Amino acid sequence: MSAANNPTGGGTGPEPVAPEVTRRGFLRGTLGAVGGVAALAAALSPLKDIDKEDYTLEKFLQKHYKEMTPEEMKKVLARIRKEVEREYKLSPHLRDVKPIDGVQFGYALNLGRCIGCRKCVYACVAENNQSRSPQIQYIRVLEMPRGSVDIERGNHHYDRPTVPDEDHYYMPIQCHQCANPPCVKVCPVEATWQEPDGVTVIDYDWCIGCRYCEAACPYWARRFNFTKPGFPRDEAKSENPCGLNPDMAYLSNRPRMRGVMEKCHFCLQRSREGRRPACLEVCPVGARKFGNLLDPDSEVARILAEKHVFVLKQEVGTLPRFFYYFDQEYPRDIPLSAFKTSATGPALPGTPMTGGEA
Template identity: 45%
Template sequence: MSKDDSKIDETGSVSRRDFLRKAGTYTAASLSGAAMLLSDPKPAQATQNVTWAEHFQKNYRLMTEEEKQEAIDRLEKRYSEEFGKTVTVDGSPAIDGVLFGYALNIQKCIGCRRCAKACVQENNQSRGPEQEIEWIRVLRLEKGEFDVNDRDNAGYPEGFGVQVGGNAYKPAGVVLEGQHYYTPEQVPEKDAFYMPMQCMQCEKPPCVKVCPVRTTYRDPDGIVVIDYNWCIGCRMCIGACPYWARRFNWGEPNLPNEQMNPVTHYLGNRPRMKGVAEKCTFCIQRTRKGRWTACVEVCPVGARKLGNLLDPESDIRKVLQTKKVFRLRTDLNTYPKFFYFMD
């Protein structure tokens, strides 16, 4: 063979021999480098080593129990060093016989936004002026009006004019054109009611359907989770979600050490990295241990309920049996596990 083997041939492609030689060299170098980093016991490089190991780990769903435990150990080590305190990463699977359901009393909600802030306290979202992420958004909706004097002829359909309950130009009743950034002196306001929205934990989640790397999936207890390590940041899920439930870490998350919640779950509130999507997980680190979510606990008017849909005596089942209940955008066949109700 001539020396020209290493050159690009006439068609512009690299010769097979040259490709194999170079590929072999790079592979050997990278593997030996990775092996060296993984086995290096120096504490100063521990975080870097852990990061390397994280790059090589599999999709969480495909890991064996041992691999999951290794991944969790690595994270606990890294987080504890990063945040200067003992951080636990839980890997509890779904509890048998439990399907989580959530109910929110839209009649009681006063729009105080404490749920949104409590969620941030619990779930280690990014905060501060550079990047603030909240998983819950509270919409302020105007109460509709109906006035006989408004029955003009400007409505739809043309020529008929009178449209009881509003027309194409005058919405009456509830309109889903809420305010996200309302700032009244006090809540609740007389002419408004409030509609908090968050991940609905759909039974047929559009976000799961579109994820090209299958890093987001629905666990048997109904919680849609994300393995942040496998998220490639394509944001397809954000576009697919009809409930505006997902958020994206455009920048490096800002999470002060003293505010970091050290009780975390691998699929939930463990600190995220730049370039991954995140969303409500029904406080998976709490609910899989039997405790209510942070938003349920903080609501000052008790408008939020969470329970086991498979337990006939649970509060969520009582709500479904006795209250007027609706779900958002049922026309999309997402089958949300988040219910709104009225007394």
């Protein structure tokens, strides 16, 4: 229809603006509609690559973790087992591990001992089935200049043939399992919460991927699955070609999906069954201590009682359950002679640089 017949609202005449249905107009309308639908279909064509298993009715209707009855949980676990079997060719030992009564987990890290070898980082990745490509890691080790606890000055990407470097100390950072967690507060759908044993967990099947928790965390402890987690496949192996850890729990290290958040959970598939987190077990210098804060005889409770511990960014008020301390001659077991001519400047005359503990 031409402009003359149907002016834009611009005409001054009183004629109706609604078009009359003419044969020509009808034809044009039909052609336009067909063309529009075709163009829309073309625009939507990338959707043909979609993983249909990702959008089943069963998953769509799955309830929040806290609302599921034991029966429903059983069904969900069976579904996930089947998915893991199909996708990764292994039969996982998957269960929902509950917190233990009277237990509050705490972690203490001895900065005087840590040598920055990053073994904890990789043990964590293997234990908790993090994506290898793109890489997701829960622990970040900072190489810190001596004389500062300002993490802004830490080097995230130190790459030395050998560690430790004498002029630095090393500060591993992971989720601090705060008692007052800002990440839990901000989640719009309650997909993340703090368990009675103090561990902040995520229901990967409930998270909508808004990443508000990631923005809220002062410790940069949360990671997002920007795409489907990728694992190198060893085609020679018929069973478990991706080398996943089959020991899995619903709230911890079961395989994640695209578009959801994940984080350190103190290896609750291990810790809630009396074992220690993977990062602790692998530590070659025994810098990591873990246990029940409520048990006065636990190692971690004794460290809190006896050592001068501190928490990172105390000023943000999140009350971490992850404590740092130095318990040796600063910074660690290096001959004192090493400090006399360090790059940070000459020692003050007459003042042995041994720290306070000598």
